[in-house]
Amino acid sequence: MSFVGVSELLRDAENGGYAVGAFNCNNMEIVQAIIAAAEAEKAPVILQASQGAIKYAGIDYIVAMARLAAESTRVPVALHLDHGTSFAQVVQCIRAGFSSVMIDGSKLPLEENIELTKRVLEMARAVGVSVEAELGKIGGTEDDIVVSEREAFFTDPEEAGVFVRETGVDFLAVAIGTAHGQYKGIPELDLPRLEKIKSVVKIPIVLHGSSGVPDDAIREAIRRGVRKVNIDTNIREAFTEAARKVLDANANEIDPRKVLGPAREAATAIIREKIRIFGSNNKA
Numbered sequence: 001m002s003f004v005g006v007s008e009l010l011r012d013a014e015n016g017g018y019a020v021g022a023f024n025c026n027n028m029e030i031v032q033a034i035i036a037a038a039e040a041e042k043a044p045v046i047l048q049a050s051q052g053a054i055k056y057a058g059i060d061y062i063v064a065m066a067r068l069a070a071e072s073t074r075v076p077v078a079l080h081l082d083h084g085t086s087f088a089q090v091v092q093c094i095r096a097g098f099s100s101v102m103i104d105g106s107k108l109p110l111e112e113n114i115e116l117t118k119r120v121l122e123m124a125r126a127v128g129v130s131v132e133a134e135l136g137k138i139g140g141t142e143d144d145i146v147v148s149e150r151e152a153f154f155t156d157p158e159e160a161g162v163f164v165r166e167t168g169v170d171f172l173a174v175a176i177g178t179a180h181g182q183y184k185g186i187p188e189l190d191l192p193r194l195e196k197i198k199s200v201v202k203i204p205i206v207l208h209g210s211s212g213v214p215d216d217a218i219r220e221a222i223r224r225g226v227r228k229v230n231i232d233t234n235i236r237e238a239f240t241e242a243a244r245k246v247l248d249a250n251a252n253e254i255d256p257r258k259v260l261g262p263a264r265e266a267a268t269a270i271i272r273e274k275i276r277i278f279g280s281n282n283k284a
Contacts, residue, residue: 003070003099006078006228007130007170009044010204013227018279022046022080022206023271024232026053028065029264030239035069035077036264037271041281044076046100048230049093050083063097075284080132082230090120094129102132102173110135110159117167132206132228135163136175154190161200171204171228172197176221178209189217191224198225206230211237215277222279231274235267242266 009020025031025047038045047069049062057065063079070077081093081101090101103120105113117133124131136155155174164172174197176190187209198205204227210218211233218229243263247253275281 003067003079003097004044004076005128005130006046006080006100006132009046009076009078010171010227012044012283013280014204016279016283017223018283019207019222019227019229020044020046020280021271021275021278022048022082022228022230023235023274024048024050024053024082024230025062025066026056029260030235030267031065031069033235033239033264033267034271035073035075036268037275038075038077038284039073040268041272041275042075042284043275043280043282044078044284045275045280046078046080046228048080048082048232049098050232051085059092059096067097083134084120087116087119087123091123094124094127098129100130100132102134104134104173106134106136106173106175110163114163114166117163117169121167121169130170132171132173133163133167133169134173134175134206134208135160154193155197157193157196157200160197164201164203169203171206172201173206173208176207178207178213187213187217189213189221191217191220194221194226195224204228211235218277219279229274229278231271234270234274238266238270239263 013020023034034045047066066079078100079098081098083104084090084102090103093101103117105116121131136153154176176194177187205225206228207221207226208230210229211231243259246259246262
């Protein structure tokens with residue numbers, strides 16, 4: 001099966017009242033783990049490439065691995081650019097074969113964010129690629145994108161309405177209390193704000209920084225309109241912890257397969273768990 005657009009997956013999620021997992025991939029083993037989990041749970045899935053993944057693996061390697069994964073499975077698979085930083089980068093990813101992109105103009109004033117997003121949408125729609133945008137800043141760190149806790153602010157529902165009306169964006173990432181990276185405490189989501197945003201924009205909502213958010217809070221956010229949930233940190237934690245256990249048990253181990261094999265299995269397990277929380281299992 002070839003790539004599908006994220007918009008297609010989220011339309012089904014909207015109708016079914018569940019969310020689709022968007023999992024960041026940085027290497028072959030994590031791509032394999034994501035697909036293995038999606039197949040085991042019979043779930044649609046979104047492979048995401050962040051700035052760091054593109055710098056580390058290279059855009060051609062990311063696309064080649066993701067395309068092979070999509071072609072070797074029967075579950076729907078999308079390839080999505082996470083936190084695209086410029087029009088030029090979005091164009092590069094679309095040309096390389098991404099089926100969906102995010103343009104992150106959240107650091108810009110509202111009008112500039114709108115104009116950048118409209119420009120991306122005009123180009124992407126011409127080639128059948130779906131587009132995510134962001135309004136409001138999400139705390140923490142996403143590869144090279146850093147927003148301090150002091151600078152972070154929540155999405156304003158009224159501005160969200162203006163933004164979606166002006167741009168016609170396909171789905172919107174909002175800031176309601178999540179953060180990228182590892183949490184210092186337990187995050188509290190502003191669920192009433194989420195509900196108000198959803199009542200205004202009428203399009204699928206994206207929740208970034210979802211690793212570490214309590215399961216019940218994720219489920220409640222999905223009930224109130226979240227249709228795409230991004231997970232990265234939890235995968236990294238499971239992956240590296242499993243690899244560390246192998247090396248702790250045998251410091252002389254030099255076979256990467258014996259280190260990365262258990263890491264891949266651990267990543268698969270956590271992704272399967274997330275898919276069930278999102279309610280997308282048995283939806284492929």
